Amino acid sequence: MVGSLIPELDISTHTEAKRLAALADYGVLDGTADAEFDTIVELAVSLFGVSGAMVSFVARDEQVFAARRGVEACRTPRSMSFCAHALDGHDVMVVEDALLDVRFADNPLVQGPPNIRFYAGAPLRVASGDALGTLCLIHDEPRTLNDRDRGLLRTLAGIVVERLELWRSKQRHEASERRLTRLAHTDGLTGLPNRVQFHSQAQEVLSDREAAALLLFDLDGFKDVNDVFGHATGDRLLLAVGERLQSLLEDQHLLARLGGDEFVILLRGVGDARSAYKVAERIHLSFREGFDIDGQQLQLETCIGLAVAPYHGETIDTLLRHADLALYRAKDEGGGSVGYFEPHLRHDVETRRSMQTELHRAFERGEFELHYQPQVTLSDGKLTGMEALLRWQHPERGLLPPSEFLATLELMPLSARVGEWVLRTAVQQAAAWAASGTPLVVAVNLSAAQFLSGYLPDTVAAELRRWKLPPKLLELEMTERVAVKNTQSSAAILRAVRALGVGIALDDFGTGYASLSLLRDLPVSRLKIDRSFTKDAQPGNHDAALIDAIVRLSHAFNLGVVAEGIETAEQSQFLAEMGCVEGQGYLYGRPMCARDLDTLIAGARA
Numbered sequence: 001m002v003g004s005l006i007p008e009l010d011i012s013t014h015t016e017a018k019r020l021a022a023l024a025d026y027g028v029l030d031g032t033a034d035a036e037f038d039t040i041v042e043l044a045v046s047l048f049g050v051s052g053a054m055v056s057f058v059a060r061d062e063q064v065f066a067a068r069r070g071v072e073a074c075r076t077p078r079s080m081s082f083c084a085h086a087l088d089g090h091d092v093m094v095v096e097d098a099l100l101d102v103r104f105a106d107n108p109l110v111q112g113p114p115n116i117r118f119y120a121g122a123p124l125r126v127a128s129g130d131a132l133g134t135l136c137l138i139h140d141e142p143r144t145l146n147d148r149d150r151g152l153l154r155t156l157a158g159i160v161v162e163r164l165e166l167w168r169s170k171q172r173h174e175a176s177e178r179r180l181t182r183l184a185h186t187d188g189l190t191g192l193p194n195r196v197q198f199h200s201q202a203q204e205v206l207s208d209r210e211a212a213a214l215l216l217f218d219l220d221g222f223k224d225v226n227d228v229f230g231h232a233t234g235d236r237l238l239l240a241v242g243e244r245l246q247s248l249l250e251d252q253h254l255l256a257r258l259g260g261d262e263f264v265i266l267l268r269g270v271g272d273a274r275s276a277y278k279v280a281e282r283i284h285l286s287f288r289e290g291f292d293i294d295g296q297q298l299q300l301e302t303c304i305g306l307a308v309a310p311y312h313g314e315t316i317d318t319l320l321r322h323a324d325l326a327l328y329r330a331k332d333e334g335g336g337s338v339g340y341f342e343p344h345l346r347h348d349v350e351t352r353r354s355m356q357t358e359l360h361r362a363f364e365r366g367e368f369e370l371h372y373q374p375q376v377t378l379s380d381g382k383l384t385g386m387e388a389l390l391r392w393q394h395p396e397r398g399l400l401p402p403s404e405f406l407a408t409l410e411l412m413p414l415s416a417r418v419g420e421w422v423l424r425t426a427v428q429q430a431a432a433w434a435a436s437g438t439p440l441v442v443a444v445n446l447s448a449a450q451f452l453s454g455y456l457p458d459t460v461a462a463e464l465r466r467w468k469l470p471p472k473l474l475e476l477e478m479t480e481r482v483a484v485k486n487t488q489s490s491a492a493i494l495r496a497v498r499a500l501g502v503g504i505a506l507d508d509f510g511t512g513y514a515s516l517s518l519l520r521d522l523p524v525s526r527l528k529i530d531r532s533f534t535k536d537a538q539p540g541n542h543d544a545a546l547i548d549a550i551v552r553l554s555h556a557f558n559l560g561v562v563a564e565g566i567e568t569a570e571q572s573q574f575l576a577e578m579g580c581v582e583g584q585g586y587l588y589g590r591p592m593c594a595r596d597l598d599t600l601i602a603g604a605r606a
Contacts, residue, residue, distance in 0.1 A: 052071050057132050124157055125161065303338075551579040563582070
């Protein structure tokens with residue numbers, strides 16, 4: 001029978017577990033219970049004329065006396081407890097002569113001090129219905145208890161229960177206040193001090209004129225993790241970052257999370273920039289180890305802004321503001337930098353913020369445009385494709401190349417929207433050239449924000465459908481610096497794009513960011529040799545050796561290869577002799593708008 005396989009519920013065990021949980025909830029076993037219990041016990045001894053009385057709580061293995069008279073011990077084993085027997089009843093349990101009761105005749109408390117002969121215990125039954133213990137009377141001679149005395153004992157027990165309820169209410173109120181105080185001063189995710197607590201503690205340190213340095217952190221790539229893996233993974237990553245930072249600091253240093261992906265450290269006792277810089281560098285290097293989150297190896301870089309008291313400020317507000325300026329400087333220098341505050345940074349940051357405002361306005365007004373640089377076959381100069389390059393038609397400064405604004409743009413959320421516009425515009429233009437009879441592969445550079453948005457495969461597929469462009473005529477380029485971040489997630493995104501039939505090019509290959517494992521892990525279809533190698537390449541020199549190595553790698557991995565920065569016929573011939581099939585550079589054409597390319601394309605058709 002199926003029913004016979006189901007064990008019967010042990011009601012007594014379940015009930016006792018519930019009672020013990022209630023006992024713990026009232027918190028009366030730690031010896032700090034209501035002082036009025038002593039008064040009630042003294043009153044009981046006086047009213048009933050007995051040798052002793054106790055407020056007794058029965059725990060798992062012992063009974064604990066919260067108040068007692070006539071008993072030396074403050075606790076006894078539960079096996080010796082009269083009160084444990086009184087818990088099951090709803091009325092007073094009376095033992096008129098313990099020597100005549102088989103349950104207690106051999107009890108050490110009967111045979112020895114306090115020589116209990118008479119016992120009466122009223123259960124302390126609280127609001128949940130659980131009996132936590134008793135208010136009990138003991139006497140060293142046999143006695144009886146009449147109805148009036150029973151009622152009086154129940155009344156006193158009821159007063160004890162009322163005090164228990166008041167005690168628990170007080171404990172819960174105090175616990176709630178402690179929790180609210182903790183929440184007001186602690187970051188709920190990491191458990192670190194929050195902005196409020198850090199501000200208070202740091203200001204106290206600075207008010208005492210202690211030497212101190214402040215490190216302000218910003219996590220480069222955290223938003224990408226949130227977008228790709230979700231906020232739950234992002235939260236676990238922030239928790240891991242907090243734990244990593246704590247492990248690297250000494251006890252006297254103050255660490256806090258200010259909000260989002262921003263952490264701050266006040267290095268107490270560190271009063272010179274060199275010592276603070278060493279700490280910042282140690283922390284920065286620790287981020288290279290990556291973070292294992294749910295089996296996913298995530299890579300983050302951190303920019304750090306550094307300011308030292310009192311040279312850069314005597315209040316925490318001033319120090320934070322100047323560290324923030326130094327953080328802006330670190331971001332401008334690239335991911336993973338440490339920036340040191342200097343007075344001129346105020347002007348630099350104002351300039352950068354002005355640039356950000358202009359970039360927003362430029363995008364809204366349609367001031368961005370794409371120029372295209374030809375890619376050709378080195379053997380015969382035949383036009384094979386175009387690289388789409390972003391330009392800004394500034395209303396006052398004229399046509400600006402990316403070097404004038406891209407570093408600022410890449411640090412803005414606007415970067416993803418601009419990247420989508422570039423992709424859409426380039427696909428539309430490639431479709432127009434294909435429709436006119438000149439199918440050319442158009443290469444589009446991906447921004448870091450666009451690449452790690454998580455929507456890239458869907459966006460590419462939608463644009464290909466929208467403009468009816470064959471996937472083989474689109475190539476997406478990413479730099480090694482973008483590729484090495486979170487390689488596993490990068491590979492998944494790129495495989496989805498590659499499955500559409502779109503090419504994947506690794507730009508600036510060989511400039512030192514990536515390891516060769518990228519060629520194994522990522523679905524790359526073409527390598528681009530950086531212009532820094534082609535510029536001075538000559539037979540027998542180091543640049544030539546590097547180009548030769550890249551070409552051999554491309555052949556080994558069955559990849560295409562294109563050389564950038566070709567400006568002379570000699571360079572073109574030398575690269576062709578080394579096995580490089582395609583190239584681009586001023587020799588074949590400068591970047592130009594699509595309209596100006598019509599003549600070149602017409603010539604290619606002829």
